[in-house]
Amino acid sequence: MANVSSNTKDRRSFIKLPILILSGAVALITFFAASKFAFFTTKQKKRRFLTPETFDAMRPGEPCFIPQAEAWVVKGENLRDSVALDDRCTHLGCRYKWNPERLIFECPCHGSEFDIQGRVIRGPASRPLPRMSLTESSNQILFTIEQSVEK
Numbered sequence: 834m835a836n837v838s839s840n841t842k843d844r845r846s847f848i849k850l851p852i853l854i855l856s857g858a859v860a861l862i863t864f865f866a867a868s869k870f871a872f873f874t875t876k877q878k879k880r881r882f883l884t885p886e887t888f889d890a891m892r893p894g895e896p897c898f899i900p901q902a903e904a905w906v907v908k909g910e911n912l913r914d915s916v917a918l919d920d921r922c923t924h925l926g927c928r929y930k931w932n933p934e935r936l937i938f939e940c941p942c943h944g945s946e947f948d949i950q951g952r953v954i955r956g957p958a959s960r961p962l963p964r965m966s967l968t969e970s971s972n973q974i975l976f977t978i979e980q981s982v983e984k
């Protein structure tokens with residue numbers, strides 16, 4: 834009788850091990866899937882800088898789109914007079930474009946228009962485009978968020 838009980842105990846232990854390993858594997862997979870969702874699905878931060886060479890190549894007063902920064906840069910007389918505008922319309926977030934014939938930014942979604950400084954010319958957008966100033970730091974020109982300017 835002691836032999837039968839010992840065999841049953843051995844079989845149970847033999848079954849417990851794969852169940853434990855399988856449970857551990859499922860827990861690990863679940864953890865990695867959850868951590869990937871939690872840590873890697875957030876939007877990548879915009880790289881808000883450009884090289885001095887790129888800046889020097891821009892023509893003053895002519896908006897230039899910087900794809901990696903997702904911004905339009907309007908070069909002024911110098912860096913201090915230059916501004917960058919976030920490329921998302923303040924109405925519902927569509928990407929607007931520069932219209933070189935009309936010299937305004939136009940949003941294709943609902944027709945908002947902005948002047949070269951990002952001020953609203955025509956709605957439905959009611960807020961100006963988010964402005965950034967440009968400052969030089971260790972061989973990079975950095976974009977710094979400014980308060981919106983409304984005149």
Ligand code: FES
Nearest residue numbers: 922924925940943
């Ligand atoms: S998102 Fe630009 S006008 Fe609506």
